[in-house]
Amino acid sequence: MADLVAFVYMGGEEYKWVFFEVYDRVKSYLRDIDLPVIPVYGGHIKLPPGTLVQVRTENGIVKMYSFEAVVEALYGRLVEMRNDVNDESITKIFGLTTYPIGSRKEYFDIYKKYLGLQVSIANYHVLALSIKPFHTENRELFVERVFKGVLHELGHLYGLSHCKNDCVMNPPSDLKDWDLRAPTFCSNCLRELKERFKPKLQL
Ligand SMILES: [Zn+2]
Numbered sequence: 064m065a066d067l068v069a070f071v072y073m074g075g076e077e078y079k080w081v082f083f084e085v086y087d088r089v090k091s092y093l094r095d096i097d098l099p100v101i102p103v104y105g106g107h108i109k110l111p112p113g114t115l116v117q118v119r120t121e122n123g124i125v126k127m128y129s130f131e132a133v134v135e136a137l138y139g140r141l142v143e144m145r146n147d148v149n150d151e152s153i154t155k156i157f158g159l160t161t162y163p164i165g166s167r168k169e170y171f172d173i174y175k176k177y178l179g180l181q182v183s184i185a186n187y188h189v190l191a192l193s194i195k196p197f198h199t200e201n202r203e204l205f206v207e208r209v210f211k212g213v214l215h216e217l218g219h220l221y222g223l224s225h226c227k228n229d230c231v232m233n234p235p236s237d238l239k240d241w242d243l244r245a246p247t248f249c250s251n252c253l254r255e256l257k258e259r260f261k262p263k264l265q266l
């Protein structure tokens with residue numbers, strides 16, 4: 064049986080096109096590699112203005128979404144989707160946010176910045192990746208960078224660790240490095256992924 068992952072766009076209109084191009088590409092990639100994971104569209108969440116925090120950094124003011132608000136909104140949407148279609152099979156939701164995600168450290172006004180996040184709540188899985196840090200004027204490259212990021216997070220979701228090959232599971236040191244990475248799982252990672260979906264023999 065296929066595993067469903069709800070994909071949600073979070074933010075203003077500006078990167079909606081990136082979301083849809085990435086979503087389509089992920090969908091056809093998973094079909095091409097014959098992995099029983101099917102992305103379903105989970106809608107557009109506009110986060111309330113209060114969830115955008117302005118953080119002072121060495122490079123000036125940076126806008127971020129609060130970690131807690133993003134997780135809460137995605138979790139809420141997942142529960143909504145399950146109720147709507149009366150479908151118990153959706154347990155995973157992946158949000159693509161425009162701005163990076165930050166969480167406030169206890170006691171200090173310091174934010175830790177996240178490119179992506181993964182949180183498990185009981186049997187539910189909430190994932191998010193921010194789009195803006197991948198920005199370039201080259202639209203094709205922009206989409207490819209985010210696409211690789213989504214594959215990387217999906218890889219973790221299904222149990223993959225980081226990898227040393229020319230592979231999306233090999234974390235980059237910077238964007239230039241990321242651009243050199245092949246937009247695919249290497250054969251080792253792919254084998255490991257497929258292993259997870261093999262029906263287990265019940266004796
Ligand atoms: Zn990673």
Ligand SMILES: [Zn+2]
Pocket residue numbers: 226227228229230231232233248249250251252253
């Ligand atoms: Zn790999």
